Amino acid sequence: MKSSESLKNNTSFKYVYHNGKSYANTYLIMYVIKNDTEMNRIGISVSKKVGNSVIRHRLTRLIRESYRLNENMFNSGLDIVVIARAGARGKSYTEINSALLHLGRMHKILKEMIKS
Structure with missing residues (x-):
């Protein structure tokens, strides 16, 4: 299992906001x-x-858990900021997980899984 760190300080968040690429769906925005x-x-x-x-x-716990369980699917060497939209309020884990993976596919940061 890979290890991930958290972005904690405001300057790191601002750097990703201003220099990163963003995509959004109904529930989440990902930089x-x-x-x-x-x-x-x-x-x-x-x-x-x-x-x-x-x-x-x-919502923070749902997003963090969704990322943790799918961590091996994401490419490494990335700073990722996930922002919850108001539409995410009251949604289930499966909906949040689906939204996170959808954004990962849009960014093309998910590894190609070999189907056997």
């Missing part, structure tokens, strides 16, 4: 830029517009 390491760094942002702290924290 991606290459970093100079062998591991991914992921940052998750959920605005107060989405809901109260309980709702925001639940």
Whole structure:
């Protein structure tokens, strides 16, 4: 299993926002830029517009868990920022997981899985 770090400080988030490429779907927005390491760094942002702290924290946990379980599908050496949209409020894990993988395919950062 690969290890990923978190993007924690504001300057890292701003760098990815301004220099990264973004795609969006109904529930999430994803910014991606290459970093100079062998591991991914992921940052998750959920605005107060989405809901109260309980709702925001639940969405953060769903996104983090979805990434963790699919971590081996993502290419390495990336900074990824995932932003939850208001439409994600109250959605199930499977819907959030599907939205995250959809954005990964749009960015072309998912590894090609060999089908046997």
